[in-house]
Amino acid sequence: MFSYCTDPAALDGLAWFSCYLTTGKHMSIYYAVGTVLLLLAITAPLSLAFGFGGATAARSQILPLRWFGNTYIAIVRGVPDIAFFLFFVIALDQAFEYLRHRIKCPDWEAEVWQGNDFIVCAAAKLPLGNAPQWVHETYGFSLAVLTFAIVFGAFAANVLFGAMRAVPRGQIETAEAYGMTSRQTFWRVIVPQMWVYALPGLSNLWMVLIKATPLLFLLGVEDIVYWARELGGTKTPQFTDYPHGDWRMWYFLALLVFYLGFTKISEVVLDRIMARLTHGQAAAAGEAQRKAAA
Template sequence: MFDCTEPQNLQELAWLACYLTSGKHILFYQSFGVVLLLLAITAPVALAFGFAGATAARSHIPPLRWFGKGYTSIVRGVPDIAFFMFFVIALDQFFEYIRHRVKCPDWEAPIRQGSDFIVCTQAKLPLSSAPQWQHETYGFTLAVLTFAIVFGAFAANVLFGAMRSVPRPQIETAEAYGFTRRQTFWRILVPQMWIYALPGLSNLWMILIKATPLLFLLGVEDIVYWARELGATKQARFSDYPHGDWRLYYFAALLLFYLGLTRVSEVVLARLTRRLSHGQATAAGERQRKAPT
């Protein structure tokens, strides 16, 4: 529609259209997808970590029980930002250390040299010659693992409490009918615990949404990075589209995005709560039974 090769000669509407469709803005729009992809992957992975942690915490095997309780206590006791900054570096160095031992067995120099961590070139992740998408995918994968481990610890605590909230007479009835411990767990406890866990998991989901700007701290070019980059003052000699400080507008767009995302989440979670409450011995279940048909 518009010829954007010479932005300085464009009128206001054409200038704005070319500005909003520039290469950096396309990356800005794609970064919204990065945030949604992070949520879509992290939520089930964190829930799996939480379920494993809660199951371990209630295990009758002492080492497994200690591991489950230690996981939730340690991760929940460390500030999120500190854990994110530490764990990404530690995980990256751990992977490179394993690769270094496999690919460079004849390496004699120490890996730790003062504050430097030095491995052979072949052990670097990703390789310096790798395409850009591999670097971005690797950084995103580390971010997903970090988010999943942190929020998995909180989910483990929620699920552990939900398991304890299932009425004990139901467990005793299953045992009286000859159910094994495994059968009681999977057929009685797990199906009924979700209604008790959903309020806590709903809060965790909202917190996870609000925590996505921490991607910027993990080296991922997310929406916060691009909002700050594009909204900052641009001078004519450094940019084809010079403008003043527009960060207010960019961050206002982020505000609307997060408010819209949380609103959609509230609607979905409310419907899920009503569905899970059907037939349950809870206040919501009682209201459904007493509601006129």
């Protein structure tokens, strides 16, 4: 990147490190950090949406909808994350390709499933074989986001379901006494008050989501853990202009600092959100604030 990096063999000290840390390979790990942050930024609200939908379905008075919500929560929470990530992405990818295959290749006569092979016509492939590299990467990232959202949405649904039930029954009965319908009671009484009960569980879920980002590698996305292992391994002069020994310990130490710093910032932000939500409410945290102010 720098003008003095033309001859790495003539460099030493800080100049060598400045050139080493700005090579094309190292740009990949910086890009991977952005990928992780983008994943969290998209997955968190999407998981919350899945969770809210699952919790609402689980408490529905419509029996099939209630069965669906409870089944979603039970099955996804009961399956180990790594097994779900390995199986679900393949199944989801094949489901998309199968639907495209039925639409785009109606005259296809051969079986789609041939033993252990899943074969569809070229036009049904996702993405297409001649698609640019960024399309392949975007598709893989989208599958990762959807998988993370479904998995963590089930845990969020369980948290939100408990939070909805934690809203004092007396307030719901008061709303009903004022003539509110079940829909009005849900949106005007339960939903505004449930967040104070849900936030501790959602905070823990956010921390788990941060720690789960290395699972991106299982979904074919090259994350920061992958690049830390790749770049930190021993490099000889035959393979690079910047040879070095086994530096994986230092790379993983940098990841440790990154994750600890990120979780600390998250704790500070979540504490402030909790203080704002509980301000003036007759909950445990709100009562503690009242006594502190007195």
